[in-house]
Amino acid sequence: MTQLGFGLPWAMTLQLLHPGKPVFNVTGDGAFGFSLQELDTARRYGLPVINVIHNNASWGIIKLAYEKGGFDFASGNDFGTSLEGTRYADIAAASIATGRWSRPSRRCSPRSSGRSGRESPR
Ligand SMILES: Cc1ncc(C[n+]2csc(CCOP(=O)(O)OP(=O)(O)O)c2C)c(N)n1
Numbered sequence: 001m002t003q004l005g006f007g008l009p010w011a012m013t014l015q016l017l018h019p020g021k022p023v024f025n026v027t028g029d030g031a032f033g034f035s036l037q038e039l040d041t042a043r044r045y046g047l048p049v050i051n052v053i054h055n056n057a058s059w060g061i062i063k064l065a066y067e068k069g070g071f072d073f074a075s076g077n078d079f080g081t082s083l084e085g086t087r088y089a090d091i092a093a094a095s096i097a098t099g100r101w102s103r104p105s106r107r108c109s110p111r112s113s114g115r116s117g118r119e120s121p122r
């Protein structure tokens with residue numbers, strides 16, 4: 001683990017160094033939010049980085065620490081840890097009007113292994 005948001009810029013650099021090879025940025029949803037704007041950089045430079053977002057709709061590790069620290073989530077307060085509702089594929093599609101980006105091809109039930117979706121360039 002390191003600073004949030006470094007994944008996509010790193011992945012774009014790797015893609016520049018290795019054109020034609022598949023490059024993946026595997027990231028948490030919160031971390032991805034730190035560099036969402038770099039999707040536009042990827043578009044401008046024609047870098048087809050594949051973003052795999054572990055979308056648990058949460059600052060998960062922070063929530064875990066809060067729970068261990070005794071914060072009362074049962075009260076209904078999420079203490080700022082919820083990232084519910086952000087539609088990353090729609091953001092990508094809206095900011096990258098090339099038609100090269102796909103909507104999520106799969107959505108899991110929140111009750112399965114946490115919220116997740118798959119979003120990737122075609
Ligand atoms: C720039 C920066 N700010 C804060 C942190 C502290 N931090 C580490 S993990 C994390 C939460 C990450 O959330 P997410 O990417 O959604 O991953 P999850 O824990 O949900 O799997 C935070 C805030 C950090 N590493 N870097």
Ligand SMILES: [Mg+2]
Nearest residue numbers: 028029058060
């Ligand atoms: Mg998360």
